Amino acid sequence: MSADDTRRAELAANLARVRARIDAARTAAGRTDEVTLVAVTKTYPATDVALLADLGVTDVGENRDQEAAPKAAAIGGRVRWHFVGQLQRNKARSVTAYADVVQSVDSVRLAAALDRGAAGHGRVVDVLIQVSLDGDPERGGALPGSADPDRGLGPAAEAVAGAPALRLAGLMAVAPLGAPPDAAFAQLAEVAAAFHVDHPTATVLSAGMSDDLESAVSHGATHVRVGSALLGKRHYLG
Numbered sequence: 001m002s003a004d005d006t007r008r009a010e011l012a013a014n015l016a017r018v019r020a021r022i023d024a025a026r027t028a029a030g031r032t033d034e035v036t037l038v039a040v041t042k043t044y045p046a047t048d049v050a051l052l053a054d055l056g057v058t059d060v061g062e063n064r065d066q067e068a069a070p071k072a073a074a075i076g077g078r079v080r081w082h083f084v085g086q087l088q089r090n091k092a093r094s095v096t097a098y099a100d101v102v103q104s105v106d107s108v109r110l111a112a113a114l115d116r117g118a119a120g121h122g123r124v125v126d127v128l129i130q131v132s133l134d135g136d137p138e139r140g141g142a143l144p145g146s147a148d149p150d151r152g153l154g155p156a157a158e159a160v161a162g163a164p165a166l167r168l169a170g171l172m173a174v175a176p177l178g179a180p181p182d183a184a185f186a187q188l189a190e191v192a193a194a195f196h197v198d199h200p201t202a203t204v205l206s207a208g209m210s211d212d213l214e215s216a217v218s219h220g221a222t223h224v225r226v227g228s229a230l231l232g233k234r235h236y237l238g
């Protein structure tokens with residue numbers, strides 16, 4: 001087998017395992033709706049993205065613009081591109097050139113920058129508001145229940161909802177390190193229920209990664225973001 005065939009077989013086996021885990025979690029939760037798998041390909045080459053697309057993966061996530069932009073240029077519209085990392089406002093124009101979904105919006109000012117970027121490209125970009133589950137603004141995420149005019153979840157969601165070049169699609173969260181994911185995702189489900197009163201069509205809930213996707217699916221995740229369980233352990237922090 002060529003190196004390419006070996007890698008394809010490895011990715012196919014990993015993908016089958018991850019899809020089986022998602023299906024088992026859906027069944028255990030009594031869910032009949034779909035859960036979308038977002039393959040987080042950070043630190044892995046564009047050739048892996050192409051192999052995953054061949055294997056039927058439709059959605060790909062990246063967390064750094066410098067890495068994502070050239071991969072998106074190489075692969076193009078074969079997959080939907082999700083930006084999942086902390087984002088500086090000065091990258092908004094670059095990211096909105098290729099991202100179909102920005103999952104990590106956590107402030108009014110970032111929403112405004114993305115709106116300008118998307119409008120400049122003549123595009124409409126889907127946005128998820130990233131929710132802070134530990135209240136630590138340094139780790140990213142808008143603050144639920146906060147009236148902070150920039151970092152509060154309500155103000156950030158309103159800013160996206162009112163932005164002509166953005167579409168408010170839902171919420172995203174990362175479980176805090178070192179805490180049981182069930183408690184965090186139960187909290188997220190409560191935040192999402194309150195959010196849906198004001199934004200009933202913004203139904204995406206992106207939660208769960210390689211180690212905690214079962215917990216996230218049991219608490220209503222519509223999208224899971226899986227990196228290492230699909231592609232292998234990353235060799236540098238991404």
Ligand SMILES: *Cc1c(COP(=O)(O)O)cnc(C)c1O
Pocket residue numbers: 040042063084085174209210211225226227228229238
């Ligand atoms: C890297 C990353 C993931 C995937 O993490 P794994 O543990 O490798 O599955 C998911 N979400 C975000 C925001 C990430 O940065």
